[in-house]
Amino acid sequence: MENNFDVIIIGGGPGGYVCAIRSAQLGLKTACVESRGALGGTCLNVGCIPSKSLLNLSENYHKAKKEFSNQGIEFSDIKLNIDKMMSNKNKSIQVLTKGVEFLFKKNKVTYLKGKGVVFSETDVVVYENGKKNSYKTKNIVIATGSSPTSLPGIEIDEKDIVSSTGALSFSTIPKDLVVIGGGYIGLEMGSVWSRLGSKVTVIEYLDFITPGMDREISNEFKKILIKQGINFKLNNKVNAVKKLNNKVVVEFTDNQTSKKEKFECDKVLISVGRKPYTEGLNLSKIGVKKDEKGRIKVNEKLQTSVKNIYAIGDVINGPMLAHKAEEEGIAVAEILAGQAGHVNYDVIPGVIYTSPEVATVGKTEEELKLEKKAYKVGKFPFLANSRAKVNNETDGFVKILADSKTDKVLGVHIIGPHCGDMIAEMALAMEFGASAEDIARTCHAHPTHTEAIKEAALAVDKRPIHF
Numbered sequence: 001m002e003n004n005f006d007v008i009i010i011g012g013g014p015g016g017y018v019c020a021i022r023s024a025q026l027g028l029k030t031a032c033v034e035s036r037g038a039l040g041g042t043c044l045n046v047g048c049i050p051s052k053s054l055l056n057l058s059e060n061y062h063k064a065k066k067e068f069s070n071q072g073i074e075f076s077d078i079k080l081n082i083d084k085m086m087s088n089k090n091k092s093i094q095v096l097t098k099g100v101e102f103l104f105k106k107n108k109v110t111y112l113k114g115k116g117v118v119f120s121e122t123d124v125v126v127y128e129n130g131k132k133n134s135y136k137t138k139n140i141v142i143a144t145g146s147s148p149t150s151l152p153g154i155e156i157d158e159k160d161i162v163s164s165t166g167a168l169s170f171s172t173i174p175k176d177l178v179v180i181g182g183g184y185i186g187l188e189m190g191s192v193w194s195r196l197g198s199k200v201t202v203i204e205y206l207d208f209i210t211p212g213m214d215r216e217i218s219n220e221f222k223k224i225l226i227k228q229g230i231n232f233k234l235n236n237k238v239n240a241v242k243k244l245n246n247k248v249v250v251e252f253t254d255n256q257t258s259k260k261e262k263f264e265c266d267k268v269l270i271s272v273g274r275k276p277y278t279e280g281l282n283l284s285k286i287g288v289k290k291d292e293k294g295r296i297k298v299n300e301k302l303q304t305s306v307k308n309i310y311a312i313g314d315v316i317n318g319p320m321l322a323h324k325a326e327e328e329g330i331a332v333a334e335i336l337a338g339q340a341g342h343v344n345y346d347v348i349p350g351v352i353y354t355s356p357e358v359a360t361v362g363k364t365e366e367e368l369k370l371e372k373k374a375y376k377v378g379k380f381p382f383l384a385n386s387r388a389k390v391n392n393e394t395d396g397f398v399k400i401l402a403d404s405k406t407d408k409v410l411g412v413h414i415i416g417p418h419c420g421d422m423i424a425e426m427a428l429a430m431e432f433g434a435s436a437e438d439i440a441r442t443c444h445a446h447p448t449h450t451e452a453i454k455e456a457a458l459a460v461d462k463r464p465i466h467f
């Protein structure tokens with residue numbers, strides 16, 4: 001086997017595998033090391049893909065059970081087969097991870113199975129089943145991703161006290177599920193189990209959910225989730241999570257009143273964030289520096305403190321999102337091939353795949369206020385969108401923020417049906433420096449949800465047609 005490469009990428013997640021494919025496309029002799037036994041990283045194995053599979057399946061079940069009969073579609077008996085649902089999810093994962101393996105073969109990327117260790121700036125050692133293989137390389141890319149964090153003193157056992165990984169594989173429906181943390185992962189998983197029949201309570205330290213999101217959207221999102229049956233305990237600090245007989249007890253304190261409460265449940269999902277994963281890479285020995293949060297420090301070319309070692313994805317600063325990791329993977333490959341690789345961090349969309357979805361790109365209103373930027377707001381509710389109306393999906397609205405002077409779009413925030421797909425139009429518009437007027441003058445097909453975007457753009461100039 002070849003043991004001399006132009007680039008070795010450690011980690012086969014969306015950052016690493018995309019970087020590997022692009023590097024090989026550009027003629028670099030490329031290897032990718034992955035230790036989990038399957039390519040695709042957190043995203044394909046225990047992240048984006050399995051969660052979206054369960055979100056889709058649970059939404060179908062919920063609609064069939066609660067909504068279809070009102071629409072004239074009647075069933076005599078609807079049953080939930082959780083084993084079949086899980087095997088459907090697992091099949092999707094398998095097909096997609098094998099697909100990445102196929103892409104490696106097609107692009108002539110060498111797939112090194114095992115744990116990669118950076119021995120020196122030009123040597124990578126791969127350990128697998130007690131065997132050790134050494135490789136020489138001109139460049140190294142660290143793409144080792146992230147792992148879930150817990151709270152002090154709370155141990156995740158992935159059975160009763162779980163991270164998102166455990167919550168993707170419950171074999172029965174928990175009667176009571178407590179989700180600690182009101183971020184997107186907790187709310188997506190909470191929605192899945194709520195739709196399948198769990199009573200879900202979200203305990204969040206802050207007095208709002210989805211930190212970092214435009215607050216108006218976040219407040220609307222909370223209202224919709226409450227309407228769907230999710231219970232929130234905001235502004236509460238979890239002190240302990242204890243197992244007691246077959247139950248789990250969560251102890252928490254109200255930040256305002258200092259009132260202490262206990263909550264007994266079947267399962268607890270800890271979703272309080274993720275931390276960069278760099279264990280066993282030997283980075284400090286070879287001089288790769290990290291910041292106070294354990295993220296690998298990189299410059300604007302994604303280069304670490306060691307010149308020929310790069311880092312991308314969840315292991316560095318920025319939103320922990322698969323598409324951000326992919327963009328960085330492509331940028332590094334292009335930089336290594338002598339091109340001008342670049343990531344526009346101002347235009348990274350974020351989507352929460354609940355029902356309705358939430359999708360955002362660019363600045364929030366709170367950020368613009370902090371920057372003292374003068375801006376205009378255009379909003380349009382899905383209640384006034386004909387397609388949303390006929391489909392009985394009228395919750396939510398589109399909000400466009402544009403520069404007061406230039407009309408340039410600065411941020412778009414949507415809560416509503418299919419907005420996870422709709423946000424791509426706004427990301428493209430922002431990449432091209434579009435104004436609200438540009439969007440308002442673009443013909444949008446009727447009847448589509450995207451007409452709500454056009455109307456919100458018109459509303460920036462106070463001239464929506466249908467509202």
Ligand SMILES: Cc1cc2nc3c(=O)[nH]c(=O)nc-3n(C[C@H](O)[C@H](O)[C@H](O)COP(=O)(O)OP(=O)(O)OC[C@H]3O[C@@H](n4cnc5c(N)ncnc54)[C@H](O)[C@@H]3O)c2cc1C
Binds near residue numbers: 014035279314319
């Ligand atoms: C439940 C959940 C849902 C999510 N949903 C979304 C979503 O809908 N959209 C979205 O954009 N993002 C989502 N994310 C986040 C997304 O999964 C991550 O941002 C993305 O996977 C990061 O990619 P990465 O390549 O940096 O790292 P990872 O995907 O974590 O991949 C890193 C890989 O490196 C391997 N590795 C680590 N150390 C070594 C070593 N020494 N040697 C060899 N291999 C090693 C690991 O095994 C892993 O496979 C979700 C995450 C979770 C947990």
